[in-house]
Structure formats: C-alpha cells, structure tokens
Amino acid sequence: MEQLKMTNLDFNGRVAIVTGAGQGMGREHAKMLASRGARVVVNDVNAANAAEAVAEITNAGGTAVVDSHNVVTEAPEIVQTALDSFGQLDIVVNNAGINAFGRFWEMEADTWWRIFDVAVKGVVGVSRAAMPHLIASGTGRLINISSNGVMGVPTDSAYNAAKAAIWGLGITLAAEAREVGVQVTTLMPVALTPMTEDAFPNPVIKDAMRTTVPASSVSAFVTWLAHQDTAVFGETFEIAGVAAGRVAIAGMPRMKVEAPTPESWADSGEVLMKDGELRAFRNASESFRDQMVYLAPELDEVLPANAADVSR
Ligand SMILES: NC(=O)c1ccc[n+]([C@@H]2O[C@H](COP(=O)([O-])OP(=O)(O)OC[C@H]3O[C@@H](n4cnc5c(N)ncnc54)[C@H](O)[C@@H]3O)[C@@H](O)[C@H]2O)c1
Known part of the structure; x- marks a missing residue:
C-alpha cells in the first residue's frame, strides 16, 4: 500500500473536529493531529477541559480552538466553529461518549436515553452537518468511534445498543460517502481513560492497560485514517495500543x-x-x-x- 512507504503523514492545510476532546482519547487525537499541522476544533461540553487541551496544543506550537457545544443538541454549531475559525472542514472524529452501568429494566429511562443519544444523535448530528463540507474538501475523512461492546456487556445496554447503531451507520455511510470522495471508518478502541479507569478494579489488569493501552495509543491509528492519502473504505477496526485488526460479522x-x-x-x-x-x-x-x-x-x-x- 502506498501509505506504508510514507515516513511522515503531514496535515498542513487540513482542518479537523474532534468531539469529546477535553480528556481521554479525544484529547490525544486532537493533540496528535495538531502536532502534525492540522488546525483543530477541540469540542467538549466540559469547556474547562477543552480549554486545557487547546492550551497544550498551542503551547506546543499547534493551532486549535475550544468549542463547548453539545453534540446532541448543537451539532451544526460545532461545524460552524470550524468554518468560522478556519474556513473549511476536512476531518471529523466523532469521539464524544458517556457511559453508566445498570440492568436494562432498572436503569432510569432518562439515563438510558442520555447515554444512547450522546452516541447516536451526536454522531448523526455532527456527521450530517459536516458532510457537505467533507464533500467539498475532496478528501473528507469521517471517523466514528464505536465499541466492541456491540458484542454485549451485561449492565451496559444503552451504550452497547448505541455503539451498534454507530457501527451499522458506518457500514452504510461508508458505501454512500465513497461515491462523493469521503472516507468513513469505524473504530472499536480499547484504552485506559477516565471512562474506563474504574471499570477494571483488578490492579494487575489496570497496570497492564496503563502500559499497553494508554489513552494516547489509539491516536496514531486515528491519525493514519484521518490522512488524505489513506485509502481505507468501509472498514471497522479493533484498535488497542499497537495492535489492530479488521472487524466483520x-x-x-x-x-x-x-x-x-x-x-x-x-x-x-x-x-x-x-x-x-x-x-x-x-x-x-x-x-x-x-x-x-x-x-x-x-x-x-x-x-x-x-x-x-x-x-x-
Ligand atoms: N476507553 C475505552 O476503552 C473505550 C472503548 C470503546 C469505546 N470507547 C469510546 O471512545 C470514545 C472516547 O472515550 P474515552 O474513554 O476517551 O472517554 P472519556 O470519558 O475520557 O471522554 C469522553 C469525552 O466526551 C465528552 N462528552 C460527553 N458528552 C458530550 C457531549 N454531549 N458533547 C460533547 N462532548 C461530550 C466528555 O466530556 C469527555 O471529555 C467514546 O466514544 C467511548 O465510548 C472507549
């Protein structure tokens, strides 16, 4: 493959939105894209965390702006931030997500739907608003974050149902968007982040995760997929640290x-x-x-x- 021969994937002239980029994997994706020249919209409802991420990027010589709109209710505004700040949009990483555990029939309906909506309405809203601009880019890249939870984790039904919806959306959208020059890929990552910090109480597992799958370890894969010369259409990948594989049913x-x-x-x-x-x-x-x-x-x-x- 062409990109295997590349020594330096450069993002000069490219504009990216990373949702949920105030902490965890999203912050690392934003930092890596910016470190390679992309101008980045750091979106997160936690504005203080987003500002901290932007400060890290700018202190390192990169270009980024804070956007604290909610992916569920204010998706077009997030895309508008990219256009107002940088005049274009080439890359979207739909990364924002929340999780909470409880049996399906015991979890409050509001909680269940909040988890589902951040994932599904967030991805749908941001992607719909972004598509015309990704098409205009000529080499638009849309990366959606799903989860291996689609295969089932007891007490996590809202999250898993939502991540399955993102997966199904991605398979279909990849085929549609390819015709208009936009590459859509879906990731099922594993990383130790604020979201998973408490999910693995066993210290041996947590220590191993800290070493092998830190939040930053997925960013290289995201950055590769986000590059304009990468040609990977319609695939879903598991990605954990330095290991990745394609996913099929x-x-x-x-x-x-x-x-x-x-x-x-x-x-x-x-x-x-x-x-x-x-x-x-x-x-x-x-x-x-x-x-x-x-x-x-x-x-x-x-x-x-x-x-x-x-x-x-
Ligand atoms: N950590 C893992 O092992 C793992 C595994 C599979 C999938 N994922 C997915 O990867 C993505 C990143 O996860 P993480 O582990 O870094 O989580 P995280 O909790 O550390 O970060 C998620 C970020 O999303 C933000 N966010 C939440 N709701 C939002 C909204 N409505 N609008 C804008 N921002 C919002 C949060 O404020 C937070 O900063 C999520 O979609 C998650 O579901 C994570």
Whole structure:
C-alpha cells in the first residue's frame, strides 16, 4: 500500500473536529493531529477541559480552538466553529461518549436515553452537518468511534445498543460517502481513560492497560485514517495500543430443516448450536448472497456481490 512507504503523514492545510476532546482519547487525537499541522476544533461540553487541551496544543506550537457545544443538541454549531475559525472542514472524529452501568429494566429511562443519544444523535448530528463540507474538501475523512461492546456487556445496554447503531451507520455511510470522495471508518478502541479507569478494579489488569493501552495509543491509528492519502473504505477496526485488526460479522455453520415447522427446528436445536467454521460478512450483501446460495445453489451464477445494495 502506498501509505506504508510514507515516513511522515503531514496535515498542513487540513482542518479537523474532534468531539469529546477535553480528556481521554479525544484529547490525544486532537493533540496528535495538531502536532502534525492540522488546525483543530477541540469540542467538549466540559469547556474547562477543552480549554486545557487547546492550551497544550498551542503551547506546543499547534493551532486549535475550544468549542463547548453539545453534540446532541448543537451539532451544526460545532461545524460552524470550524468554518468560522478556519474556513473549511476536512476531518471529523466523532469521539464524544458517556457511559453508566445498570440492568436494562432498572436503569432510569432518562439515563438510558442520555447515554444512547450522546452516541447516536451526536454522531448523526455532527456527521450530517459536516458532510457537505467533507464533500467539498475532496478528501473528507469521517471517523466514528464505536465499541466492541456491540458484542454485549451485561449492565451496559444503552451504550452497547448505541455503539451498534454507530457501527451499522458506518457500514452504510461508508458505501454512500465513497461515491462523493469521503472516507468513513469505524473504530472499536480499547484504552485506559477516565471512562474506563474504574471499570477494571483488578490492579494487575489496570497496570497492564496503563502500559499497553494508554489513552494516547489509539491516536496514531486515528491519525493514519484521518490522512488524505489513506485509502481505507468501509472498514471497522479493533484498535488497542499497537495492535489492530479488521472487524466483520461472522456466521456459524448453517443447517437446513426438511420442512419449515416449529417441530423441525425443535429437533434440530443441537445441530444449530454447534460451533464450526466461520463465514465472515462485511455487509448485508455478503450475508444475503450467502444465505440465498445456500438455499438455491443455482443463484451462485446469478446473484451479484452487491445483491442487497438497493441504490443501484
Ligand atoms: N476507553 C475505552 O476503552 C473505550 C472503548 C470503546 C469505546 N470507547 C469510546 O471512545 C470514545 C472516547 O472515550 P474515552 O474513554 O476517551 O472517554 P472519556 O470519558 O475520557 O471522554 C469522553 C469525552 O466526551 C465528552 N462528552 C460527553 N458528552 C458530550 C457531549 N454531549 N458533547 C460533547 N462532548 C461530550 C466528555 O466530556 C469527555 O471529555 C467514546 O466514544 C467511548 O465510548 C472507549
């Protein structure tokens, strides 16, 4: 790949918004982008933290401004800050998030929806406001922060549901936005930050995380994805420290019943629950095609790889 040969990813002339950049990973992303020449909008509802992050950037010779709008209710204003301050927008890192734990049926509805909204309404609102400017950039980059929580963590249903929504949005948006020159990628990071500081009480785990996955360790990956020469379309990555991998949905082996009756499925439960070779799906077309060819093998010749793409 072209970018593997690069020695220096430079962001001169680029403008970035990082949401939730007052602390944790967001602050580190903002600092790294600024250290390489990007002019950065440091967004956070915690204005004091955002100001501290901006001071760190400017003291190091970078350019950044504070924006304390709320991603849920004031997304267009965040984009406007970039335009008013720097006249353009090339990169958005949708990083703001909150979390709280409690059983689904015990958590106050307001709390549940607040967690969900910061993630989903935040990403949707900021991305919608940003898209025309990312398109105008010619090499727009949109990076959405999801979580491996999409695979389930008890007592974290609002967060996980929201992060799954961000994941699904990203897969679809990546395909749509590619046609207009904007690269959309989704990250499932792991890092020791104020958000996760108390989630791992075991000191051995926490010490290992402090060394291997400090908040700053994800920023190099974000910065690589944010660069105008990076061409990675429609992917989701797990990223933890110096380790990363692509994420896909995997299906266990399929089975068929003789007739579609509840009794046939009841008799087949054991077979259905057996693990086996996995099939990886990156999008709905791959899953749809795989299911249809399994049922009607003659479709193998007929079904296009993008069978579930209704935009054609
Ligand atoms: N830390 C991890 O291991 C981990 C794992 C998976 C995903 N994530 C995700 O990564 C992102 C960053 O997480 P972190 O661990 O650095 O968290 P963090 O709590 O340290 O930082 C999140 C920041 O978002 C800000 N924020 C919250 N609501 C906001 C709003 N409405 N508008 C603007 N800013 C708002 C907070 O003030 C805070 O500064 C989050 O989206 C989080 O869900 C983190």
